[in-house]
Amino acid sequence: DTAVSQTPKYLVTQMGNDKSIKCEQNLGHDTMYWYKQDSKKFLKIMFSYNNKELIINETVPNRFSPKSPDKAHLNLHINSLELGDSAVYFCASSPPGRIYEQYFGPGTRLTVT
Amino acid sequence: AQSVTQLDSHVSVSEGTPVLLRCNYSSSYSPSLFWYVQHPNKGLQLLLKYTSAATLVKGINGFEAEFKKSETSFHLTKPSAHMSDAAEYFCVVSRTGYSSASKIIFGSGTRLSIRP
Numbered sequence: 321d322t323a324v325s326q327t328p329k330y331l332v333t334q335m336g337n338d339k340s341i342k343c344e345q346n347l348g349h350d351t352m353y354w355y356k357q358d359s360k361k362f363l364k365i366m367f368s369y370n371n372k373e374l375i376i377n378e379t380v381p382n383r384f385s386p387k388s389p390d391k392a393h394l395n396l397h398i399n400s401l402e403l404g405d406s407a408v409y410f411c412a413s414s415p416p417g418r419i420y421e422q423y424f425g426p427g428t429r430l431t432v433t
Numbered sequence: 434a435q436s437v438t439q440l441d442s443h444v445s446v447s448e449g450t451p452v453l454l455r456c457n458y459s460s461s462y463s464p465s466l467f468w469y470v471q472h473p474n475k476g477l478q479l480l481l482k483y484t485s486a487a488t489l490v491k492g493i494n495g496f497e498a499e500f501k502k503s504e505t506s507f508h509l510t511k512p513s514a515h516m517s518d519a520a521e522y523f524c525v526v527s528r529t530g531y532s533s534a535s536k537i538i539f540g541s542g543t544r545l546s547i548r549p
Contacts, residue, residue: 324476361521363477363539410476420467420484420527420537424476 323347324425326411332431333401341396341428343411351375351419352394354386355410357427363410368419369394398430406432435460437526439540447548452496452511454543456524459505466507467525468498471542477523483507494518519547 324345333339345352354366367386368376374386383399398405411425440455458464468480481492488500494517498509507524524540 361471361542361544363523363542365537412476420465420482420525421479422477424478426476427474 324411324413324423326409326425326428328428329426330429330431332433334433335401335403337401338397338399339401339430340398341409341411341430343394343396343425345392345411345413345423345425347413347415347423349413349423350391350416351414352388353412353414353422354394354396355412355424357408357410359407367394367396401432403432406430435462435464435526435528435536435538437524437538437540439522439524439543441543442541443544443546445546445548446514448516449513452509452514452518452545454509454522454524454545456507456509456540457505458507458524458526460526460528462528465527466498466500467527468492468496468507468509469523469525469539471521471523473520480509480522514545514547516547516549519545521545 327342351370353368355363356366357363366380369388385397387395408427408429410427412422414422436459438457466483469477470480471477481490483490483500491497496511498507500507521542521544523542526538528536
């Protein structure tokens with residue numbers, strides 16, 4: 321009965337590789353998000369998707385690309401990984417009209433070596 | 434423009450004593466304010482929210498916060514700390530009635546430690 325799930329939980333990879341993180345929500349929410357949390361716990365929104373449309377895209381390198389096959393999924397694909405990409409990535413979702421009421425996944429800890 | 438400042442990066446209290454986590458905000462608009470909690474190795478969970486209704490809001494696990502416009506503050510309190518309250522707490526500001534998630538600003542977090 322997990323609300324927002326992410327896979328994998330841990331991801332260790334080398335610089336230059338391409339990787340994907342998957343996210344699924346079973347809450348029926350119409351908006352999903354990706355956040356990056358750095359080593360100092362600072363949380364920054366990267367993307368949000370509403371009904372399969374990208375509605376915001378903060379100043380994130382174009383190596384990062386969100387992909388939403390349907391309303392319940394928002395995957396994050398990262399090309400040419402760099403050391404600075406090491407962080408915890410959180411997926412979240414929110415119900416219609418309540419963007420502040422976000423439900424977060426457990427996070428994916430990405431380590432780039 | 435909006436911003437949020439959590440005045441303490443780390444707060445340590447003894448079990449059974451009151452908790453106070455401080456948050457100040459700045460907003461050109463009518464703000465909505467929230468507190469999220471993040472337990473170790475977990476995602477964030479909404480603790481409570483203020484969206485222009487009652488200024489004293491109650492959340493889960495016995496936490497509450499009071500919106501004070503004159504002081505531009507939204508401090509989080511709990512009368513008696515429990516060991517399970519040890520976590521990172523984030524104060525968040527957004528623009529009331531605005532639908533864009535780009536207007537959601539997270540504070541830098543306050544780590545709450547509980548001493549036995």
